[in-house]
Amino acid sequence: MEHLREELDELNKKLLEMSFLVIGSISQSVNAVINRDKEAAETVFQRETEINRLEILIDKLAFQLLALQQPVAVDLRFVTMAIKINNNLERMGDIAVNIAERALSLLSMGLLMPKVDLHYMAKLAQDMVADSITAFIGKDPELAKNVLKSDDAVDKLRDQMYGEILRFMEADPHMIHPGVDHIFIARGLERLADHATNIAEDVLFFVQGVDVRHHAQEI
Amino acid sequence: MRHMDEQLQELLERLLLMGRLAESMIALALRSLIERNDLLGAEIYIKEEEVNNLQIEIDDSAVKLTALQQPVGGDVRFLFMASRIATELERIGDQTVNIIQNTHHVLKAPALKPLVDLPVMGEIAEKMVRDSLDSLIARDCSLAAHVLEEEAKVDAYRDQIFRVLLTYMMADPGTVERALALILISRNLERIGDHATNIAEEVIYLVEGREVRHRHDIALA
Numbered sequence: 001m002e003h004l005r006e007e008l009d010e011l012n013k014k015l016l017e018m019s020f021l022v023i024g025s026i027s028q029s030v031n032a033v034i035n036r037d038k039e040a041a042e043t044v045f046q047r048e049t050e051i052n053r054l055e056i057l058i059d060k061l062a063f064q065l066l067a068l069q070q071p072v073a074v075d076l077r078f079v080t081m082a083i084k085i086n087n088n089l090e091r092m093g094d095i096a097v098n099i100a101e102r103a104l105s106l107l108s109m110g111l112l113m114p115k116v117d118l119h120y121m122a123k124l125a126q127d128m129v130a131d132s133i134t135a136f137i138g139k140d141p142e143l144a145k146n147v148l149k150s151d152d153a154v155d156k157l158r159d160q161m162y163g164e165i166l167r168f169m170e171a172d173p174h175m176i177h178p179g180v181d182h183i184f185i186a187r188g189l190e191r192l193a194d195h196a197t198n199i200a201e202d203v204l205f206f207v208q209g210v211d212v213r214h215h216a217q218e219i
Numbered sequence: 220m221r222h223m224d225e226q227l228q229e230l231l232e233r234l235l236l237m238g239r240l241a242e243s244m245i246a247l248a249l250r251s252l253i254e255r256n257d258l259l260g261a262e263i264y265i266k267e268e269e270v271n272n273l274q275i276e277i278d279d280s281a282v283k284l285t286a287l288q289q290p291v292g293g294d295v296r297f298l299f300m301a302s303r304i305a306t307e308l309e310r311i312g313d314q315t316v317n318i319i320q321n322t323h324h325v326l327k328a329p330a331l332k333p334l335v336d337l338p339v340m341g342e343i344a345e346k347m348v349r350d351s352l353d354s355l356i357a358r359d360c361s362l363a364a365h366v367l368e369e370e371a372k373v374d375a376y377r378d379q380i381f382r383v384l385l386t387y388m389m390a391d392p393g394t395v396e397r398a399l400a401l402i403l404i405s406r407n408l409e410r411i412g413d414h415a416t417n418i419a420e421e422v423i424y425l426v427e428g429r430e431v432r433h434r435h436d437i438a439l440a
Contacts, residue, residue: 052433066285066295076286083299087306166399170392177385180402187403 032103
């Protein structure tokens with residue numbers, strides 16, 4: 001029994017480690033865009049290797065646990081949740097890299113930029129990510145449900161940004177290339193929010209034993 | 220343990236059904252774009268619901284089978300691989316829905332130019348999905364590796380399409396909305412290719428035990 005607990009703790013620990021790395025990467029990638037910070041972008045690229053390494057490690061731990069310890073009930077649900085969250089976190093790391101690449105692209109274009117405010121959308125997305133991780137740590141279904149509710153707001157913002165950026169691009173050809181990058185960044189932020197809701201759904205599955213995916217409106 | 224084998228077979232069949240649905244969604248989305256037909260979207264939404272339901276079914280089966288049958292080694296890996304492949308297929312479904320939504324913007328005004336690269340890119344992405352699932356059925360690692368190789372082609376098309384459309388947009392602001400939508404479609408297709416390579420990576424691990432995620436150079440060696 002001891003081995004099982006130890007291994008579950010190790011799995012949990014590694015997952016937390018990965019969560020914080022990813023949250024950091026997202027933060028740095030947003031930083032790179034908003035503050036035109038090249039070094040912040042570089043940090044994201046460097047961290048990517050570590051995130052990928054952890055993904056593979058966590059998978060290995062999880063499968064070894066399943067195969068050798070044959071956990072049941074809540075422990076089995078925990079391992080299942082861990083595998084899914086692991087996958088979501090790695091995708092989020094990828095998105096942070098994409099955003100950082102867009103940041104570098106924008107940096108190479110000079111200072112003429114569409115005047116759209118990515119701050120708010122970035123904050124919303126990052127809050128959702130942080131809340132989804134907190135919900136996982138605390139096994140907190142209420143917080144998880146809040147994350148699910150926030151998804152609509154982010155989608156609306158993305159659509160709104162799209163319209164604004166489009167207008168800038170149509171008005172001035174110099175805005176076209178930076179405009180496209182801004183659109184990609186907005187989409188990246190929306191995808192981050194999406195993954196945060198996936199994590200929240202996984203937490204709800206763990207806590208309630210109920211599969212809530214594709215049924216967000218019933219919550 | 221025959222009962223377990225039957226269950227695993229059933230799971231595999233549902234996965235393949237999901238795969239065929241996803242492939243048909245890609246084909247429909249491409250047709251909608253190429254034929255400039257806004258009406259095909261309805262069919263895609265219907266299939267999307269089916270795909271989403273299958274994902275939940277497959278996930279639940281995987282967990283139940285693990286809990287009830289206490290499978291060992293290879294079977295556990297298969298169960299969770301099935302769950303992961305189901306996730307990739309569901310995301311492919313999402314991308315086809317995005318393509319339809321972007322196509323809506325493309326169709327708002329007359330065609331910018333004849334579509335040359337997007338249809339080819341679409342075919343490659345569709346084939347990557349088909350091949351990745353065929354490689355699972357046949358336990359064929361060289362086919363799976365081939366899927367990984369095609370990723371570079373898809374990336375190249377994405378870059379080319381971007382360059383061409385950027386030129387259009389800069390020359391004529393009236394083209395911006397449509398060109399942007401086409402660029403976004405190329406990214407949807409690129410992401411579909413990405414999901415296909417993820418499936419291929421799972422197959423390689425399942426069959427050969429080689430971990431090739433983030434290391435395609437190992438896979439293609």
